[in-house]
Amino acid sequence: MILFPNAKINIGLNITERRPDGYHNLETIFYPIDIKDALEVVKSDKLSFTSTGLEIPGLIEDNLCIKGYHLLKLDHDLPPVSIHLHKHIPIGAGLGGGSSDAAFFIRLMNDEFKLGLSVEEMTNYARRLGADCAFFIENKPVFAFERGDEFESIKLDLSAYKIVLVMPPVHISTGEAFRGIKPATPKESLFDLINEPIADWKKFIKNDFEQTVFKNHVEIRGIKAALYEAGAIYSSMSGSGASVFGIFADTPDLKFLEGENEVFYL
Ligand SMILES: C[C@](O)(CO)[C@H](O)COP(=O)(O)OP(=O)(O)OC[C@H]1O[C@@H](n2ccc(N)nc2=O)[C@H](O)[C@@H]1O
Numbered sequence: 001m002i003l004f005p006n007a008k009i010n011i012g013l014n015i016t017e018r019r020p021d022g023y024h025n026l027e028t029i030f031y032p033i034d035i036k037d038a039l040e041v042v043k044s045d046k047l048s049f050t051s052t053g054l055e056i057p058g059l060i061e062d063n064l065c066i067k068g069y070h071l072l073k074l075d076h077d078l079p080p081v082s083i084h085l086h087k088h089i090p091i092g093a094g095l096g097g098g099s100s101d102a103a104f105f106i107r108l109m110n111d112e113f114k115l116g117l118s119v120e121e122m123t124n125y126a127r128r129l130g131a132d133c134a135f136f137i138e139n140k141p142v143f144a145f146e147r148g149d150e151f152e153s154i155k156l157d158l159s160a161y162k163i164v165l166v167m168p169p170v171h172i173s174t175g176e177a178f179r180g181i182k183p184a185t186p187k188e189s190l191f192d193l194i195n196e197p198i199a200d201w202k203k204f205i206k207n208d209f210e211q212t213v214f215k216n217h218v219e220i221r222g223i224k225a226a227l228y229e230a231g232a233i234y235s236s237m238s239g240s241g242a243s244v245f246g247i248f249a250d251t252p253d254l255k256f257l258e259g260e261n262e263v264f265y266l
């Protein structure tokens with residue numbers, strides 16, 4: 001069976017407090033976007049993982065698909081499988097690529113091997129693999145809170161707009177981006193602000209990681225400025241970076257950004 005795990009962007013991200021478990025409580029809007037990996041799983045005589053496309057840093061044992069397999073195996077009688085991932089979603093981008101692979105892996109195993117898991121059960125497995133993973137089980141726009149793995153439904157449809165995503169040649173690890181953040185409770189929750197007209201978002205909606213990340217990577221700040229210059233209605237870094245997205249009324253001409261960076265027109 002083959003599935004196509006997609007990426008997400010964060011529209012706004014407030015880091016509200018440090019938790020005793022080393023994580024942070026935050027609030028954000030997750031919005032799925034159309035940049036995808038391809039994930040194939042077939043029954044085999046031994047567990048294996050191969051990948052093509054972008055090089056995935058780290059050990060195969062640490063790949064979130066393999067971790068997902070071992071997690072499900074604790075509770076279910078699973079045959080060995082061979083997993084192939086074609087990696088297309090930029091890594092260290094704040095796009096949740098690895099998290100999406102993990103969640104889609106759980107969904108795939110549930111379907112392929114008739115595990116009978118409910119959405120809630122799959123979400124619980126996913127959140128044990130990473131804070132971002134849980135969102136990709138249902139994979140629809142949500143307001144997320146606590147570790148980013150509790151959700152409230154929202155109505156948000158950006159299909160009338162053009163989203164452009166720019167990935168600079170820099171990778172940022174989520175752990176690195178959290179260092180130096182001073183958590184604070186915002187005056188107004190994103191849950192309410194997201195209902196304001198998009199033209200007003202830039203006045204109210206911010207991503208707390210920009211403060212720390214822009215300090216060390218001025219070129220990322222430059223991309224955001226360039227997107228506004230090119231007519232973006234709203235622009236922000238996604239998650240913990242390094243990618244930056246812009247929401248436009250019409251497809252902008254961003255050729256000047258294309259040399260150095262990878263530009264996705266969605
Ligand atoms: C910041 C976001 O990218 C926003 O979408 C995500 O919340 C990060 O989610 P993720 O990459 O799935 O995060 P995990 O793999 O669970 O955690 C990586 C590291 O990020 C930090 N982390 C992550 C999520 C969170 N709510 N608080 C944290 O402090 C922790 O130091 C953790 O060790």
Ligand SMILES: Nc1ncnc2c1ncn2[C@@H]1O[C@H](COP(=O)(O)OP(=O)(O)OP(=O)(O)O)[C@@H](O)[C@H]1O
Nearest residue numbers: 057058063064091092093094095096097098101239
């Ligand atoms: N299937 C996978 N695809 C990509 N990275 C993976 C995968 N499994 C584990 N990883 C590890 O996760 C790290 C980054 O993952 P990911 O792409 O989710 O981060 P990100 O782009 O910063 O997104 P986010 O922080 O929003 O989850 C990689 O450096 C890699 O070591």
